[in-house]
Amino acid sequence: MMAMGLKKSLIAVSMASALFLGANNVMADTHGKGQMGQCGETKLADHMGEMKDHLKAYKNAAKSDDWAVMADSREALLELSASSKEETPFKAQGKSKSEQAKMKGNYQKGMEKLEDLLAQLGEAEKAKDSDKVMDLMQQIGKHTKKGHEAFKQKCDDE
Numbered sequence: 001m002m003a004m005g006l007k008k009s010l011i012a013v014s015m016a017s018a019l020f021l022g023a024n025n026v027m028a029d030t031h032g033k034g035q036m037g038q039c040g041e042t043k044l045a046d047h048m049g050e051m052k053d054h055l056k057a058y059k060n061a062a063k064s065d066d067w068a069v070m071a072d073s074r075e076a077l078l079e080l081s082a083s084s085k086e087e088t089p090f091k092a093q094g095k096s097k098s099e100q101a102k103m104k105g106n107y108q109k110g111m112e113k114l115e116d117l118l119a120q121l122g123e124a125e126k127a128k129d130s131d132k133v134m135d136l137m138q139q140i141g142k143h144t145k146k147g148h149e150a151f152k153q154k155c156d157d158e
């Protein structure tokens with residue numbers, strides 16, 4: 001009798017914790033934790049964070065006409081843009097399949113435009129055309145702002 005009682009309570013305890021863990025997962029989901037990670041903590045957010053550093057390095061190098069560092073930073077930006085293009089914005093999460101596909105397609109076009117601007121930047125560097133470099137930097141800034149307005153989810157802490 002004692003043994004059965006113990007077994008029963010063990011089953012009860014493990015069922016309760018299974019329920020609790022299950023409930024926890026549901027709660028996590030409603031807070032934006034899905035297969036993509038949490039808002040602001042995705043692979044894409046990591047890539048973007050790195051892009052920010054390379055863009056800063058590019059701007060600093062451009063101020064002192066350091067063409068070699070500019071070329072390195074631009075190449076790093078281009079590589080990160082290509083890997084970012086493979087990701088899906090966090091904002092697409094929870095949308096219908098067709099809306100997700102539409103958003104991903106538009107987002108990819110946005111990343112392709114960034115790649116194109118970076119390629120033009122390479123041409124301007126080759127020609128050592130500082131005015132064109134500055135013009136393209138402005139275009140990249142504007143394009144990034146638009147891309148963030150369309151595809152970047154505002155996280156709770158923003």
Ligand code: HEM
Pocket residue numbers: 040041042043044045046048049051052053055077088089090091107109110111114140143144147148151152153
């Ligand atoms: C050189 C250009 C760009 C820079 C420096 C940049 C930088 C950043 C930074 C710093 C973040 C926040 C990351 C975090 O939360 O830790 C971010 C997020 C994001 N950016 Fe950009 N960005 C650039 C271009 C773009 C473009 C062109 C698009 C869209 C076409 C885009 C789409 C996004 C999205 C969707 C997020 C949210 C990440 C997610 O969904 O998980 N970005 N970006």
